[in-house]
Amino acid sequence: MSGFPSTRRRGPGGRPGARRPGSRGDDATAPEMVPGAPDDEMGDPESVARGICLRALTGAPKTRQQLADLLAQRGVPDDAAETVLDRFTEVGLIDDAAFARAWVNSRQAGRGLARRALSAELRAKGVDPEVAAEAVNEVDDEDERAAARRLVERRAPGMRRLDRATASRRLMGMLARKGYNGGLAAAVVREVLDHADSADDADQAFDDLDVDSQLP
Known part of the structure; x- marks a missing residue:
């Protein structure tokens, strides 16, 4: 038998392995900790809520609902969240x-x-x-139409190699994804493509004229 003393801890009365109540590993008495809960950070839910909101507002403006959702995710009690959100709204931070x-x-x-x-x-x-x-x-309507036209004018040059029907379909799909109704989208696409076709015809006519002027 080895002469080294046993390394097992002995509790009161010499019983090996006994733990004091509340010691680490005693599941029956260990307090339940919820990661990220307000009480873990500062102990005051309203203080925690204020800190969370101020940090969120530092990056960019937020709506009241966005902040309320964030507080709920962080486990802030509803009453504390409402108090802080009301105060932030009152002073204009929300x-x-x-x-x-x-x-x-x-x-x-x-x-x-x-x-x-x-x-x-x-x-x-x-x-x-x-x-x-x-x-x-x-x-207003004019703002919306002008914005739609800018979008189509920016995208249309990249579709010169496509036939008109395919280009029109793709441009109208792009406007639909931006929230434009079909009537406005069709009108704007037609206007822009008509203008592009007229410009192409003018360029071709100028080229033809330039070639003719060089003939003997």
């Missing part, structure tokens, strides 16, 4: 109307989205339908 206006301006100018697509995006972000409608109505 402003869904301003968010909707900025979103419409950016997405309509930058991506050329139609009003239908803009409304769908705002709904997905939790903006109240009436607030969303007020922002989207800032885009």
